[in-house]
Amino acid sequence: MVSVAAKGDDDGIAAWSAFLRAHAGLVPVIDAELRRTTGLPLTWYDVLLELNAAPGRQLRMQDLGERAVISRTRVSRVVDELVTAGYVCREPNPDDRRSSFATLTDHGRRVFRRAAPRYLDAVRRHFAARIPPEQLRVVRAALDAVLDPPADG
């Protein structure tokens, strides 16, 4: 026997391929819909969401980079844009003057709350509604597991 491509490998690569294709197909669609219906790009929405959920509606840039789906370097640029738009302001951190907070403004909060139902609806229609409920829970568990550092790979 020259090569034994185990069945599990096929399932793994097929799932990976579906994962890449689903992302490439879905994210641009949902981003475009969000821009059209709310004026917010997905990246902005994501940052506003994390700030809105944070205590005092503010986060250090570092922490924002860890929570939002956005690279650490990118955070500075996006927060610049959000400050210009009036949705966020920067505030000094009295405990450590190296760092600063990004804080959601009242205006930013209103814009976020108005956008949230549109976002949830888009995700539901394009993603969640196409997957049986019991599979949704499996997908979540599986993709969460991928990011943990469970021992070794």
Next chain:
Amino acid sequence: MVSVAAKGDDDGIAAWSAFLRAHAGLVPVIDAELRRTTGLPLTWYDVLLELNAAPGRQLRMQDLGERAVISRTRVSRVVDELVTAGYVCREPNPDDRRSSFATLTDHGRRVFRRAAPRYLDAVRRHFAARIPPEQLRVVRAALDAVLDPPADG
């Protein structure tokens, strides 16, 4: 009752969030590993894979754009790079002179075949091995379903 946020909505948004995070976390890692161990960026690998699987190891640019996880416009640029690297060549389509084929060269084929095991191994370690086998099949089915146009959204 002011608002009924059904449990299913929560599962949907949680799965979506896990989906975005897994992609943002995993793709750069696998891309970096592939570049390091094989010299091929993920985008190149993906294009070489589709060409290698195609009849005659060639595809029209249009078809390549549909199969590979890459936007139609991007195809021209990436094929340029692959031609420069000597992995692919362009050939005229005798049946329709508007279009042209991207064809895998022998050298490109050798490079792809040498890279394939490294890629499969990276996907296995970073992705598949962290998900129970029975969940892998569910993930695949779920994410495939998301891209079909099943009736309406």
Next chain:
DNA sequence: AAAGATTGATTATTCAATCTTT
């Protein structure tokens, strides 16, 4: 020196206009 953050330069990706052939 290390941590937190920003910024200039580079690279990657998309958008819109263009060119050729059907």
Next chain:
DNA sequence: AAAGATTGAATAATCAATCTTT
């Protein structure tokens, strides 16, 4: 005019160097 493809211009994202504070 529409289809197939490419290209210049504009946007987005990353990398490496920098600056300030600890």
